[in-house]
Amino acid sequence: MAFSHPQRVAVIGLGRFGTSLARSLASHGAEVIAIDRNQELVDDIADDVAIAVQLDSTDEAALRSQEVDRVDCAVVSIGENFEAALLTTVICHRNLELPQVICRAQTKFHAEIFAQIGATEVIQPEQHAGEMLGRRLAHPRINDYIQLADGFTILEMAAPDRFVGRTVRDISLRAEYKVNLIAIRRSSTESPDSQINVPGPDDVIHAEDLLLLAGDEDSLAGISDA
Structure with missing residues (x-):
C-alpha cells in the first residue's frame, strides 16, 4: 500500500x-x-x-x-x-x-x-528481535506482537483448543479475560490467501483461526498460557 x-x-x-x-x-x-x-x-x-x-x-x-x-x-x-x-x-x-x-x-x-x-x-533492532524470539519460544501460540503503550498490547495468536467450536459470544473474552477480539484471520479452501474478518458475536471459532487480540500483557498471557 x-x-x-x-x-x-x-x-x-x-x-x-x-x-x-x-x-x-x-x-x-x-x-x-x-x-x-x-x-x-x-x-x-x-x-x-x-x-x-x-x-x-x-x-x-x-x-x-x-x-x-x-x-x-x-x-x-x-x-x-x-x-x-x-x-x-x-x-x-x-x-x-x-x-x-x-x-x-x-x-x-x-x-x-x-x-x-x-x-x-x-x-534497538537486535534487542527487539531477541525479545520477540524469546516471547515466541515461551508462548508458541503467539505469531506476532505489538506493544502500543506501557502494558497495552496487540497480538496475533492461534485459537486455543478450548475456544474451537464456540461462538465469540460464548467465549466471553472481555468478561472472562479483559481482552478484546479485534479480528479473525482465517484460511479459505477457495483462496491461498487468508482472510481477515471483524467477528460478530455469533461467529464460530475454527481450529485454524488466528485471533487478533488487544489488552494488557497479563491478561493476554493468561490466554496464551492456559
Whole structure:
C-alpha cells in the first residue's frame, strides 16, 4: 500500500538494517534518499530508491545539497561509527530542524545519548528481535506482537483448543479475560490467501483461526498460557 501523500525519508547508513528499511519504505511508496559513505553500498540500492548518494553525513552542506533538510523524517542507522552517528543526529535535529529523527542504537547507553541530543525515537533492532524470539519460544501460540503503550498490547495468536467450536459470544473474552477480539484471520479452501474478518458475536471459532487480540500483557498471557 502506497502513502496517500508520499513521505520523504532520508535513510543515512546503508548496512543491513538501513538497506532493508530503505527498500521497504520505497516498496510502500515513500520517496527515499539513501545515503552512505560507501559507494558500493550506494550503488547496490540505487535502482530501488528515488535517490542514492555517496556523501559524508557529518557535512551539513552535503546533506542540504540533496535536500535532506526538506524530508519528513531522517533515520540515522550508522552502525560502525558512533561519533558520526551522533554528529549526524545533531545536524538533522538542530541545524536542519527535521520534524522526526529516528536513530538506531546498538546499546542501551547509546540509546540514552541519542535521546539526549534530540532523537525523536530510538530503536534497538537486535534487542527487539531477541525479545520477540524469546516471547515466541515461551508462548508458541503467539505469531506476532505489538506493544502500543506501557502494558497495552496487540497480538496475533492461534485459537486455543478450548475456544474451537464456540461462538465469540460464548467465549466471553472481555468478561472472562479483559481482552478484546479485534479480528479473525482465517484460511479459505477457495483462496491461498487468508482472510481477515471483524467477528460478530455469533461467529464460530475454527481450529485454524488466528485471533487478533488487544489488552494488557497479563491478561493476554493468561490466554496464551492456559
